[in-house]
Every structure is written in C-alpha cells, then in structure tokens.
Amino acid sequence: MDTITAKGHIFAMLDVDGDGVISRREYLARPERAAVALGRRAQDPLVAVARTAHERVFASMDANGDGEVSFEEYAAWAGAEAFDEVCRQALGSLFDLxxxxxDGALDRAEFTRLREALGNPAGNAGSAFDALDADGAGHVDRDAYLASIRTFVTDGASPMAEALHR
Ligand SMILES: [Ca+2]
Ligand SMILES: [Ca+2]
Ligand SMILES: [Ca+2]
Incomplete structure (x- = not known):
C-alpha cells in the first residue's frame, strides 16, 4: 500500500457519513463516541483531554478554516510532521480512554473495545492485536500502538499497521 492509499483509508474512516469531507462536527464526535463506547463519563478528565486534542487536530487539518476537511486538504496535511505535532496526542488520548x-497497555479485550469504539471492523481485531503484540505477551503498549499508526501514515507499508486499519 502506498501512502496515498493509506491516507484514503484513514480519510474514508473519518468521513463517517461519506459525503466526501470531514466536517468539524463529524471529527469532534469521534472522541465523544469513543468515550461513550468505552464507558467513560462526560466529565472524566481523560475525555476532556481527548476533546482538546481532537480540536487541535481539526484546526491543524482544516488549512483554509472553513470547518470542513476535503481529501486534498487531508492528503496535503497528513504525514510525519502532523503526526508528531498533533495526531499523536489525539490517538494517545483515545488509547488512554x-x-x-x-497500566499504559491494552489487553486483548481493551484493544477490541477501542477498535469497535473507533468504527474499525471488529472482525479483524484479533489479527491486528496479534500483529501489534509482537512478543505474544498479551498486551499492546502505547508507544508500539502509536508507532504503528505513524508508520502507516508515513510509509503506508507497515504490515502491522495495515492490520490495524484494514
Ligand atoms: Ca463527512
Ligand atoms: Ca477546509
Ligand atoms: Ca490496560
């Protein structure tokens, strides 16, 4: 998979209603939906952290500030720099939810719930978990999780990240 294909997959996941743009409302619904699915209360401090992190990502993605992110905007923005500056915090905040x-790691049940909460197909959660749990210890740690997504965004070629997003 090349990087433009990888970006297309992520964009399609974020464009929940499939109208060709990621609206601000659509993007900011993501941490709210995850919080509900993961059993977090609205006033949980970790939910506030997730909201703030997602607001920062959206502001960063929406280059022309019109409240929508087109694929062109997304593709020009996504990459190592954007990941390190804003995406890492947003993805990490969802991991923490x-x-x-x-304990800084997700066991199989926690990992499966996170994927379901983010709208990834539940069917391949097991294979994604196995790919990320390289040493078979039964958990995926935060750094390994974020590193795999970074590789997917920047190289489009990480087998474990492809399993994560497929
Ligand atoms: Ca949309
Ligand atoms: Ca825009
Ligand atoms: Ca844990």
Missing part, C-alpha cells in the same frame, strides 16, 4: 486499568 480504552486503557481502563491505566
């Missing part, structure tokens, strides 16, 4: 015991 799923990490119910707060």
């Amino acid at each position: 799923a990490d119910t015991d707060g």
Whole structure:
C-alpha cells in the first residue's frame, strides 16, 4: 500500500457519513463516541483531554478554516510532521480512554473495545492485536500502538499497521 492509499483509508474512516469531507462536527464526535463506547463519563478528565486534542487536530487539518476537511486538504496535511505535532496526542488520548486499568497497555479485550469504539471492523481485531503484540505477551503498549499508526501514515507499508486499519 502506498501512502496515498493509506491516507484514503484513514480519510474514508473519518468521513463517517461519506459525503466526501470531514466536517468539524463529524471529527469532534469521534472522541465523544469513543468515550461513550468505552464507558467513560462526560466529565472524566481523560475525555476532556481527548476533546482538546481532537480540536487541535481539526484546526491543524482544516488549512483554509472553513470547518470542513476535503481529501486534498487531508492528503496535503497528513504525514510525519502532523503526526508528531498533533495526531499523536489525539490517538494517545483515545488509547488512554480504552486503557481502563491505566497500566499504559491494552489487553486483548481493551484493544477490541477501542477498535469497535473507533468504527474499525471488529472482525479483524484479533489479527491486528496479534500483529501489534509482537512478543505474544498479551498486551499492546502505547508507544508500539502509536508507532504503528505513524508508520502507516508515513510509509503506508507497515504490515502491522495495515492490520490495524484494514
Ligand atoms: Ca463527512
Ligand atoms: Ca477546509
Ligand atoms: Ca490496560
């Protein structure tokens, strides 16, 4: 998979209603939906962190500030720099919502709930988990999770990240 294909996959996942743009409302619904699906209360401090992180990502993506992100805008923006500046915090905040015991790692059940919460197909959660749990210890740690997504966005070629997003 090349990077433009990888970006297309992510864009399609974020364009929940499929109208060809990621609206601000659509994007900011993501942490709210994840919080509900992961059993977090609206006033949970981790939910506030996730909201703020997603607002920063949206402002960064929406280059012309019209409240919508087109694929052209997204494709020009996405990459290593955007990941390190804003995406890492947003993705990490969602990881933390799923990490119910707060140990910095997701076990299989936590990982599966996170994927479902984010609208990834549940059917391949098992293979994605196995790809990320390289040493078979039964957990995926935060850095490994974020590194796999970064590789997917920047190279489009990480087998474990492809499993994560397919
Ligand atoms: Ca949309
Ligand atoms: Ca825009
Ligand atoms: Ca955990």
